[in-house]
Amino acid sequence: TIMALQHNNDGGSYSRPEEELRTIIDSVQVGGIIGRGGANISRIRNECNAVVSILKTEFQNALDRVMVIRGDSESIAKAAGLLMQIMIDSNVPRGTPLVPGATSEPHPSIRILVHESSVGAIIGRAGAQHKQLQAETGCKLQVSNQPLPASSEKVVAVSGRPEPVQQGVLRILDVLRSNPVKSGTRVMYYQPGSWVLAMVSNNPAMQSLLMQAAIATGAPGAPVAPRMSNPLLATQLQSQLLTSGLGNPLHNTHNNQNNTQTPKVDQKMSIPSASAGAIIGKAGSVVKHIRLQTGCLISVSDPDPSNPNERQVTITGPPSGVTQAMLFIRNIVDNSQQSS
Numbered sequence: 095t096i097m098a099l100q101h102n103n104d105g106g107s108y109s110r111p112e113e114e115l116r117t118i119i120d121s122v123q124v125g126g127i128i129g130r131g132g133a134n135i136s137r138i139r140n141e142c143n144a145v146v147s148i149l150k151t152e153f154q155n156a157l158d159r160v161m162v163i164r165g166d167s168e169s170i171a172k173a174a175g176l177l178m179q180i181m182i183d184s185n186v187p188r189g190t191p192l193v194p195g196a197t198s199e200p201h202p203s204i205r206i207l208v209h210e211s212s213v214g215a216i217i218g219r220a221g222a223q224h225k226q227l228q229a230e231t232g233c234k235l236q237v238s239n240q241p242l243p244a245s246s247e248k249v250v251a252v253s254g255r256p257e258p259v260q261q262g263v264l265r266i267l268d269v270l271r272s273n274p275v276k277s278g279t280r281v282m283y284y285q286p287g288s289w290v291l292a293m294v295s296n297n298p299a300m301q302s303l304l305m306q307a308a309i310a311t312g313a314p315g316a317p318v319a320p321r322m323s324n325p326l327l328a329t330q331l332q333s334q335l336l337t338s339g340l341g342n343p344l345h346n347t348h349n350n351q352n353n354t355q356t357p358k359v360d361q362k363m364s365i366p367s368a369s370a371g372a373i374i375g376k377a378g379s380v381v382k383h384i385r386l387q388t389g390c391l392i393s394v395s396d397p398d399p400s401n402p403n404e405r406q407v408t409i410t411g412p413p414s415g416v417t418q419a420m421l422f423i424r425n426i427v428d429n430s431q432q433s434s
Contacts, residue, residue: 113267115163115170116207118242118249118284122424123202124148124159126184127177134180144173151286157421158286160207167267174204174252175260182256185366185403203236203253204263207284208270210241213248215273216266223269233262245284361409361416367397369427370405384422388415392423 119127128135128148135146144165151159163170181202208216217224217237228235233254241248252262275281365373374381374394381392390411397405409419 117161118158118205119161120158122427138173142169142173144169171260171264174263175256178259179256203251206250207247208250209275210246210248215269227265231261232258242284246282247284363407364404367403367405370394372426384419388419390415390419
């Protein structure tokens with residue numbers, strides 16, 4: 095999650111340590127963070143002396159992406175604060191809450207990927223460090239309960255206004271630097287979409303689907319898990335996994351074969367107002383289709399006068415259906431933005 099790399103320049107003199115902060119963002123947030131023609135990324139580089147990279151994923155329909163911020167600790171923290179300001183100013187949709195049914199935060203969040211062995215240092219004994227960090231910086235911290243699938247990374251979400259977020263990220267960097275991952279500890283970086291293959295490995299029905307899709311599409315390496323760059327295979331697998339209740343990796347939910355009563359949750363997500371018509375469809379046709387496919391009720395709020403460029407979508411249903419509905423809606427938003 096954080097790598098303090100001290101190095102010398104050609105003259106042999108000491109230079110400031112460079113660090114790397116891995117974060118996770120929703121795929122629907124990518125365009126707003128990059129900006130037109132990469133304007134926002136260039137602004138961060140110029141104003142903060144930090145480099146922001148959004149890593150490519152081989153899984154075409156992945157719900158999330160990994161964003162890496164590189165620089166010294168103060169530059170990274172400043173970049174996090176500026177990213178927060180950009181997301182607020184540009185009405186970038188808020189990230190997926192860490193818990194299904196959680197109420198949307200008033201501000202987006204910087205969701206940091208932290209090795210599971212380092213999270214305890216951020217929380218502290220009986221939550222003391224967590225409380226102190228929030229009190230002294232004014233930001234809000236939320237920590238996921240479980241590592242992301244097929245990884246050793248948990249999510250630490252930092253939310254609030256830009257300045258508190260900047261200070262919160264700086265403090266987290268300090269804590270991580272003082273509590274590095276011990277040598278020999280297993281480190282598995284989260285790869286968006288890799289959770290699908292992790293779930294498939296323990297699911298005979300999904301293994302059969304993987305075999306069929308790999309053979310039908312000519313994916314290399316069949317019957318071994320193929321690369322996720324094949325859009326047909328990716329779509330089939332993700333659709334089947336979501337329908338089977340394996341859910342969104344950010345929610346850390348798992349299908350319980352012994353639980354016949356699936357609780358319903360309410361999930362709110364933000365969308366650009368310009369995409370609302372595409373989500374609703376003519377005479378509500380698209381919303382009806384999503385309801386039939388996912389078993390969820392979908393409602394789209396009217397624009398808030400204080401923020402007319404953004405609307406809230408409320409999804410009510412079983413966790414697996416909610417996750418699938420969110421995927422439908424995000425794809426619609428992406429397509430409507432690309433065609434506008």
